[in-house]
Amino acid sequence: MKMRNPPVNSLSLEFLTELLISLEKLENDKTFRGIIITSDCPGIFSAGLDLLEMYGRDPAHCAEYWKAVQELWLRVYLSNLVVIGAINGISPAGGCLLSLSCDYRVLANNPKYAIGLNETLLGIIAPFWFKDVLVNTIGHRAAERALQLGFLFPPSDALQVGIVDQVVPEDQVQSTARSVMAQWLAIPDHARQLTKNLVRKPTADRLLQQRDADIQNFVRFISRDSIQKSLHVYLEKLKQKKG
Numbered sequence: 142m143k144m145r146n147p148p149v150n151s152l153s154l155e156f157l158t159e160l161l162i163s164l165e166k167l168e169n170d171k172t173f174r175g176i177i178i179t180s181d182c183p184g185i186f187s188a189g190l191d192l193l194e195m196y197g198r199d200p201a202h203c204a205e206y207w208k209a210v211q212e213l214w215l216r217v218y219l220s221n222l223v224v225i226g227a228i229n230g231i232s233p234a235g236g237c238l239l240s241l242s243c244d245y246r247v248l249a250n251n252p253k254y255a256i257g258l259n260e261t262l263l264g265i266i267a268p269f270w271f272k273d274v275l276v277n278t279i280g281h282r283a284a285e286r287a288l289q290l291g292f293l294f295p296p297s298d299a300l301q302v303g304i305v306d307q308v309v310p311e312d313q314v315q316s317t318a319r320s321v322m323a324q325w326l327a328i329p330d331h332a333r334q335l336t337k338n339l340v341r342k343p344t345a346d347r348l349l350q351q352r353d354a355d356i357q358n359f360v361r362f363i364s365r366d367s368i369q370k371s372l373h374v375y376l377e378k379l380k381q382k383k384g
């Protein structure tokens with residue numbers, strides 16, 4: 142699955158909906174046993190959640206958006222398919238969550254391709270289920286530092302901390318992802334799927350048990366004047382960077 146939402150593969154409501162529909166189709170087609178998620182935007186896996194879906198929007202829109210974010214996460218995280226991330230670009234925040242929700246992550250060795258939950262740098266916070274997935278992946282102490290400081294790990298650090306499973310030369314990302322897929326597909330589906338569910342269900346259940354409350358928390362938080370100001374400042378910084 143090649144993500145194509147130029148210029149930066151931001152996860153807009155429309156794009157999330159497209160991804161959800163595509164994933165559902167693949168899940169329902171029994172001829173598919175695995176997917177490799179990668180990007181068609183040069184140098185960018187995904188810029189994460191679309192800031193324009195959270196800035197200057199009314200509460201109803203924010204609620205609809207957050208529901209779609211939850212939905213995509215649950216679908217990828219709990220997918221019965223083998224999901225491999227072929228991460229061929231930078232993947233901050235929501236892009237990192239998407240990567241972390243794969244079963245295996247291969248990152249291209251380019252110092253610009255940083256990965257991490259950088260929410261605090263935007264003046265916002267990673268929701269508890271983003272945090273849970275990071276803690277599950279790199280451990281409590283490393284996650285505590287990474288989340289507070291908004292670390293974006295370059296490939297060598299990402300491998301060292303375990304946020305990705307493998308770092309390979311850029312031209313080998315897709316072929317490595319395919320070899321990894323072959324290994325994973327060698328395992329009988331029912332055994333692998335039940336095991337995946339056993340490991341991941343408790344984390345997903347934490348959100349499933351309080352989805353509506355999570356949406357309300359998000360809407361309340363994102364609607365605060367101080368948070369809207371932080372988003373404004375961050376968006377202006379992105380604009381000014383262009384010069």
Ligand SMILES: CCCCC/C=C\CCCC/C=C/C(=O)SCCNC(=O)CCNC(=O)[C@H](O)C(C)(C)COP(=O)(O)OP(=O)(O)OC[C@H]1O[C@@H](n2cnc3c(N)ncnc32)[C@H](O)[C@@H]1OP(=O)(O)O
Nearest residue numbers: 151188189190191192193233234235266268358359362379
């Ligand atoms: C108490 C309860 C709490 C509950 C929960 C509360 C809080 C909410 C949690 C929300 C979690 C948030 C998760 C996220 O994912 S936030 C997004 C994080 N993403 C980033 O920080 C990345 C920002 N972008 C960049 O750093 C760069 O754009 C880049 C990806 C490195 C690419 O750089 P470059 O190739 O130089 O492109 P430009 O910077 O020039 O960007 C091109 C245009 O794209 C716009 N852009 C970039 N990123 C985003 C984005 N994430 N959303 C929307 N738009 C984006 C950028 O502004 C440019 O637009 P322009 O052409 O119109 O100027």
